[in-house]
Amino acid sequence: MVSAAPERIDVDVLVIGGGPAGLAAAARCAKLGLSTMIVEVGDRLGGIPLQCVHPGFGIHYFGEDLTGTEFIERLIDRVEELGVPYLTRAYVTELIYLDVDRKLARVLAPGRAIEIEAKAIIYAAGARERHVYEINIVGDRPSGIYTAGEAQAMMDLYGLMPGRKVLIVGSGDVGLIMARRFALEGAEVVGVVEIMPWPGGLTRNVVQCLQDFGIPLLLSHAVIAVKGRERVEAAIVAEVDKNLKPVPGTEREIPCDTIVIAAGLVPNTELLERLGVAMDPATAGPRVNELLETSVPGVFAAGNALAINDLVDNVAEQGELAAEGARIFIENSGIPTARWIPVARGKGIRLVVPQLVSGERRVKLLARVSKPFRRACVEIRELGIRTCRPRLMPAEMVSIEISPGSIPRDVEKLTLEVVEHG
Amino acid sequence: MGREVKRITCIVCPNGCEIEVVLESGRVVEVRGAGCRRGVEYAIEEATSPKRIVMSVVKCIDGDLPTVSVKTSRPVPKERIWDVMKVLSEVEARAPVEVGQVLVRNVLGLGIDVVATRRCRKVS
Ligand SMILES: Cc1cc2nc3c(=O)[nH]c(=O)nc-3n(C[C@H](O)[C@H](O)[C@H](O)COP(=O)(O)OP(=O)(O)OC[C@H]3O[C@@H](n4cnc5c(N)ncnc54)[C@H](O)[C@@H]3O)c2cc1C
Ligand code: SF4
Numbered sequence: 001m002v003s004a005a006p007e008r009i010d011v012d013v014l015v016i017g018g019g020p021a022g023l024a025a026a027a028r029c030a031k032l033g034l035s036t037m038i039v040e041v042g043d044r045l046g047g048i049p050l051q052c053v054h055p056g057f058g059i060h061y062f063g064e065d066l067t068g069t070e071f072i073e074r075l076i077d078r079v080e081e082l083g084v085p086y087l088t089r090a091y092v093t094e095l096i097y098l099d100v101d102r103k104l105a106r107v108l109a110p111g112r113a114i115e116i117e118a119k120a121i122i123y124a125a126g127a128r129e130r131h132v133y134e135i136n137i138v139g140d141r142p143s144g145i146y147t148a149g150e151a152q153a154m155m156d157l158y159g160l161m162p163g164r165k166v167l168i169v170g171s172g173d174v175g176l177i178m179a180r181r182f183a184l185e186g187a188e189v190v191g192v193v194e195i196m197p198w199p200g201g202l203t204r205n206v207v208q209c210l211q212d213f214g215i216p217l218l219l220s221h222a223v224i225a226v227k228g229r230e231r232v233e234a235a236i237v238a239e240v241d242k243n244l245k246p247v248p249g250t251e252r253e254i255p256c257d258t259i260v261i262a263a264g265l266v267p268n269t270e271l272l273e274r275l276g277v278a279m280d281p282a283t284a285g286p287r288v289n290e291l292l293e294t295s296v297p298g299v300f301a302a303g304n305a306l307a308i309n310d311l312v313d314n315v316a317e318q319g320e321l322a323a324e325g326a327r328i329f330i331e332n333s334g335i336p337t338a339r340w341i342p343v344a345r346g347k348g349i350r351l352v353v354p355q356l357v358s359g360e361r362r363v364k365l366l367a368r369v370s371k372p373f374r375r376a377c378v379e380i381r382e383l384g385i386r387t388c389r390p391r392l393m394p395a396e397m398v399s400i401e402i403s404p405g406s407i408p409r410d411v412e413k414l415t416l417e418v419v420e421h422g
Numbered sequence: 423m424g425r426e427v428k429r430i431t432c433i434v435c436p437n438g439c440e441i442e443v444v445l446e447s448g449r450v451v452e453v454r455g456a457g458c459r460r461g462v463e464y465a466i467e468e469a470t471s472p473k474r475i476v477m478s479v480v481k482c483i484d485g486d487l488p489t490v491s492v493k494t495s496r497p498v499p500k501e502r503i504w505d506v507m508k509v510l511s512e513v514e515a516r517a518p519v520e521v522g523q524v525l526v527r528n529v530l531g532l533g534i535d536v537v538a539t540r541r542c543r544k545v546s
Contacts, residue, residue, distance in 0.1 A: 053477045053491040069491045069540035159489040204433040
């Protein structure tokens, strides 16, 4: 039973979520001399990388290609060496804004109810996976349908095989990596179905996860129905037209006992939304300024809760930036800035973070393009700053830096757009 | 063996050049389509002796999780990947296991170790 009077804890900074964003944030807060606490709902600190046994983590952040597990163990070590207190199996159920210097978080832990009062909050609760009902697949609900994260946790935390004949839906990096994971464990991967005409993941992963194992990639295809009562028996797939609508007559049945949905991630923002934070429909995360502060003063967001990142390196960097933001906020009871200039999405840009910049600090904008481009640049129209690439792919975020003092006084907004040349 | 052309998508950088490696009796005689030197080296290696790091999980007894994740210390020749996986399916580690701990030394005599990539804490 939970006792009537909740325990009270006071800290400078409360970090919600013990994944890469939260751990990097907490370590930086501790180094900055702020009293900090991490609240994590899982059994262990770590978040998603704890179940990622493949490499591709930390190339920029640690200068080494680590597996997700190695990467996160290093961050956990850092937090433990700094002695940052944390709660696991503890869930933040509500955030309350008391005043500019005080926020309250209600936390449920086994047998305990806790209220944590903090001057600043770093919200790093990651993302949730889109599930089958969100991508329009009809049919019964037999067993054998998993999200990629569920399948990954079964295999790589608990050592259980979800199935033997597997169809993957979605060709983002997560789908590609899961296809390889199943193939390596001896399952037959009958295909990866992708609704778009191009693969969602990095070329590297298309080559090493699919081509290596001879796994077919069905571009411009969708799963339209699932057959099977108790257990999945087959998926019905069809080609899709330019408007992503199934083309009649192209349906075919692909026998399988397991369907893995890797249809993308959505920032976990429920607590922020209930707090009244302004959201950005493009990222499905909160609108933030260059220190990753949301529209609620002193509440910061980092990692996949802010916007879906493809690289954990950026996630960890965001955690550290939010920690810097929290320090500045606590010292000044706010972020001292003359004005906030909005960053608008122009042609070819699907999303950009942060959405507000001051021009007073160095800022790295991270953007995602809406479709593949060849020989193109991402440009800030008003400043003429650009980042050019022989290939711009939606799977890879592009960064573009604004140095302090480079935004002229008369500029009231910045527009990020794709400029093609040749 | 005769003449053979292998198509390789370079993964060294995001350009993703489509490279063709022309082999005669197994020897490289020409490399086409690479955007740079690093791509040429990669394509030759891929065409003649492709290798991959193998990663998986093995059982962990008395641990806080029933598995510990592992990888090979160096890339394994592609044709030996399945043999390595077979060995891994029979490995049982015992908690505590630390990151970097060698769980199989010199697997299959390849001169490559299998090391833990996640901690497995002992629970009693
Ligand atoms: C299959 C897969 C493969 C990937 N491969 C790569 C790769 O090769 N290279 C790479 O760089 N990146 C990769 N990534 C991306 C990387 O894992 C993410 O970018 C990173 O984990 C995001 O970190 P995060 O801290 O924002 O979120 P998470 O890792 O999701 O952590 C969020 C944490 O918050 C906790 N939490 C949520 N809500 C609450 C609450 N209310 N109260 C308390 N705690 C809460 C969760 O339990 C979780 O532990 C991959 C991701 C997946 C899914
Ligand atoms: S060949 Fe060179 S330029 Fe082309 S993808 Fe490979 S590394 Fe990049």
